[in-house]
Amino acid sequence: MSLTFRPCVVIPCYNHGAMMARVLARLQPFGLPCIVVDDGSSEETRLQLNELAAREPNLTLIRLAENAGKGVAVIRGLQAAAEAGYSHAVQVDADGQHAIEDIPQLLELARRHPAALISGQPIYDDSIPRSRLYGRWITHVWVWIETLSLQLKDSMCGFRVYPIAPTLRLAQRVALGQRMDFDTEVMVRLYWQGNPSYFVPTRVTYPPDGLSHFDAFKDNCRISWMHTRLFLGMLPRIPSLLLRRSPVHWAQQEEVKGLWGMRLMLLVWRLLGRKAFTLLLYPVVAVYWLSAHRARRASGAGSPACGRSLAPGSSRCLR
Incomplete structure (x- = not known):
């Protein structure tokens, strides 16, 4: 203080x-x-x-x-x-x-x-x-x-x-x-x-x-x-921005509350169609990809096990 x-x-x-x-x-x-x-x-x-x-x-x-x-x-x-x-x-x-x-x-x-x-x-x-x-x-x-x-x-x-x-x-x-x-x-x-x-x-x-x-x-x-x-x-x-990442475990981080962001995306879909919606997804996905590297690594580590637990052919349903 x-x-x-x-x-x-x-x-x-x-x-x-x-x-x-x-x-x-x-x-x-x-x-x-x-x-x-x-x-x-x-x-x-x-x-x-x-x-x-x-x-x-x-x-x-x-x-x-x-x-x-x-x-x-x-x-x-x-x-x-x-x-x-x-x-x-x-x-x-x-x-x-x-x-x-x-x-x-x-x-x-x-x-x-x-x-x-x-x-x-x-x-x-x-x-x-x-x-x-x-x-x-x-x-x-x-x-x-x-x-x-x-x-x-x-x-x-x-x-x-x-x-x-x-x-x-x-x-x-x-x-x-x-x-x-x-x-x-x-x-x-x-x-x-x-x-x-x-x-x-x-x-x-x-x-x-x-x-x-x-x-x-x-x-x-x-x-x-x-x-x-x-x-x-x-x-x-x-480089300097990436080095400033918080050491907090990804599972303890506050969830990003994006209700209005999702509403915006739905509005874009309704008014401008799928192409505009898809274009707008690129910066959104880029932000999460760049900022949530710990969660990404955890998902990558867990995905092989998840894949093994799926029934044959069920992965097609998730595409």
Whole structure:
């Protein structure tokens, strides 16, 4: 447990002035200093944030001259947190969708693993758009390929605790994604850097009056380009990534829960047919093949015995 553990909260805000008061009220019981980064919001939001900063002694307000993106706002908030002497920063989105009440669990993990990124692992209700859910599973698969590991359970949740110093070192060395590509890229690159991620299950709700800044075309293009860069960056790192395998016996490892992934695959089958389904299987199988080598070896050792126990001709039924 770190003796210098000093957490704060960093909230990137772009035109969420109306929601910010509710978010800050939910944060108040934890007594954490809050840094709100206004990412070039409208005049109305600027005035709302000014009022909040005037009456909230625990709130520091930072302004960006123009909208630069969530990634830029978060890094600016982390820089301010480092200057103020904080060691860790809880990132909370300003739209009110996160279960802020789970902050103690995230901070406890951060205390125990001070060099790690601690992230929420979303539990969704029926309010999540299905397109978002399926899109997340595509990103999950790519992240598993980019890390040659199944350890990163969800890279897109904006409810997380950053170890400030390692994250800023990364941001100084690499040009990270500035918008919706930021959350995933920073987690993958921290993993490459030797900073693991740990996860806390947490409920995520999309408020009916919530404001989303996701641009279906532009942000999907950014995310696709990000995965291209990360995949190419993974290739020279293959030896070091393979050496980082956990020594835990395969039978003791947590089972990968892929219900929504299976639903996505079934949807692809129904909408696009067998060829598209088969093509999508290649990266999925590659991830499991690369990451589950101990289970593979155990299956290989047991398969001859299984083969001997089958009745003559029964192997044809299993093809």
